[in-house]
Amino acid sequence: MVIEGVELRPAPPTDADVLALTTAQQTELAAMYGADQPLVALHPDIAFTVLTLDSTAVGCVGLQPVGPGLGEIKRMYVVPSARGWGLSRILLEAVETQARERGLTRLRLETGTKQVEAIALYTHHGFHPTPPYPPFENEAVSLCYAKDL
Structure with a gap:
């Protein structure tokens, strides 16, 4: 499925759109989970992809290196007003x-x-x-998943 007006672009973690989207995500999660939300720092080598719709940033996803052959998806987010159109699927396919x-x-x-x-x-x-991995092994609200590529 092709969605008109969608573009993907690489971005560093310091990109203004990345900062705005990840801040919105963390705010939404804090409202959902309160004090139960695990706060985890990002690896300095994380690479983000920003999804724009008609030139407006509406989503992002980060690929964080973990170890040889292993990466972690971080901060995947689509703004509420753009949900339900398959944009998260586009982000997931892009990060894979x-x-x-x-x-x-x-x-x-x-x-x-x-x-x-x-x-x-x-x-x-x-x-x-998958079993929870550090630092999520003692987080009751965390679920961990993995996929072999």
């Missing part, structure tokens, strides 16, 4: 392509128990539940 291009053979991610749409997206695209 980027991971393969970097020689990664496995992707992992963490999401929350209340994010049912995200859980459905990830499982539909071949991510399988």
Whole structure:
């Protein structure tokens, strides 16, 4: 499915659109989970992809290196007004392509128990539940998933 007006662009973590989108995501998660939300710093080598719709940034996803062959999806987010159109699927496919291009053979991610749409997206695209990995092993609201590429 092609959505008119959608463009993807690479961006560093200091990009203004990335900062705005990840701040909005963290605000939304804080409202959803309160003090239960795990706060995790990003790796300095994280690479973001920004999704624009008619030249307006409406989504992003980060690919964070973890170790040989392993990457982690971080800060995947689509603004509420742009949800339901398949934009998160476009972001997920883009980050998987980027991971393969970097020689990664496995992707992992963490999401929350209340994010049912995200859980459905990830499982539909071949991510399988895994035991929680650090620093999420003691987080009751965290669910971890992984996919071999």
